[in-house]
Amino acid sequence: MATVRRIKLGSQGLEVSAQGLGCMGMSAFYGPPKPDADMIALIHHAINSGITFLDTSDIYGPFTNELLLGQALKGGMRERVELASKFGISFADGKREVRGDPAYVRAACEASLKRLHLDCIDLYYQHRVDTRLPIEVTMGELKKLVEEGKIKYVGLSEASASTIRRAHAIHPITAVQLEWSLWTRDVEEEIVPTWNLALGLLPTGPLGRGFFSSGAKFVESLAKDDFRKYLPRFQPENLEHNKNLFERVNEMAARKGCTPSQLALAWVHHQGNDVCPIPGTTKIENFNQNIGALSVKLSPEDMAELECIASADAVKGDRYGGTSATWQDSETPALSSWKAE
Structure with missing residues (x-):
């Protein structure tokens, strides 16, 4: 099995395995929840294999994925991992709402700590940006939680470049979570240039x-x-077009002696030493295949070929439906124009 190198995220000291494990599908959104015993075995296998960066959120379940991680990390496993969780999407009274107000940020963090059986969360993200109030207000509370030792590092998920910069001015942002792959490349134009931060x-x-x-x-x-x-x-009218992308990646993977998923994952790894993809899985055999992507070496010519294959017209269809918030609509009011209620 491939040796998993370590990388640094941000400039505040967070070091993680170069590949993470996304835990969402174990408990939510990708069909029925999987058996806890099987998922704990998978998590332990990942840690023993060198994948120590685990990603969860309070909305996965909701809450059940954090409870699962809390169980999995008992008995000395906690000291071997870097754990990330998220807040910001509330389902109170059956209504989905994005929140970033200070009282909610604090309550969400303390609830996650209890479910995870932790005193401190390594990386705590805002899962979606609350566009009703300035990002500086949310970041002010996260800064307090860092100072109190309840979280070590702060992250953002689905945030625009300007939102990232404004947040970073209040407290250093260690990492940003966004969808990025051979068929989702829109972040390269606007978001990736913020990496001078x-x-x-x-x-x-x-x-x-x-x-x-x-x-x-x-x-x-x-x-x-x-x-x-x-x-x-994944709708039929788009899938018929999109399957051409897979077929071309599959052909190249055959020449490289790897699977198409390993090639796609290796392309993400080759974006830089501060990039940590977090593929999710619920099967040990798929996990083992994913970790094999760390051994796939791509030349500049390989990267150019893949980027040609995954050109702007290679994919049809948005990545979400029209009601889902993304980084493209994460702008918040200016702090100077905002008054607390």
């Missing part, structure tokens, strides 16, 4: 939410309640 980047969906594992046919095997079935890119 010395941030780490945590790409989600580096395997195209499973698309690069087996192409269009994988959609047929998705459970009825798997939200990927309803994403625009």
Whole structure:
């Protein structure tokens, strides 16, 4: 099995395995929750294999994924991992709401600490940006939580370049989580240039939410309640076009002696030493395949070929439906124009 190198994220001291493990699909959104015993075995296998950066959120379940991680990290495992969790999406009274007000930030953090059986969360992200109040207000409370020792490092998820810069001015942002893969490349134009702030980047969906594992046919095997079935890119009218991307990646992977998913993941790894993709899986055999991507070496010519294959017109369909908030609509009011209620 490949040796997992260590990388640094941001300039505040966070060091993680060069690849993480996304834990969402174990408990939510990708079909029925998986058996806790199986998922704990997978998490332990990942840690023993050198993948020590684990990513969760309070909305996964909601809450059940954090409870799962809390169980998995008992008995000395906690000291071997870097744990990231998120706040910001509330389902109170059955209503989905994005929140970043200080009282909610604090309550969410303290609740996550209890579920995870922790005194401190290594990396705490704002999962979605609350566009009703200045980002500086949310960051002010996160800064207090750092000072109190309840979190070590602060991150943002699905935040625009200007939002990142404004947040960073209040307290250093260690890492930003965004979807980045061979079929989601819009972050390269606006977000990646913010890296002069010395941030780490945590790409989600580096395997195209499973698309690069087996192409269009994988959609047929998705459970009825798997939200990927309803994403625009997986609809028949778009999938027929998008399968061409998989076929070209698959052909190149055959020449490279790896799987298409390993090639797609290796492309993300080759974006820089401050990039830590976090593919998720619920199967040990898939995890082992993902870790093999660390051994796939890509030349400048390979990278150019892949970027040609994954050109702007290679993918049809948005990555989310129209109601989902993303970094493209994460602007918040100016602090100077805002008055607290």
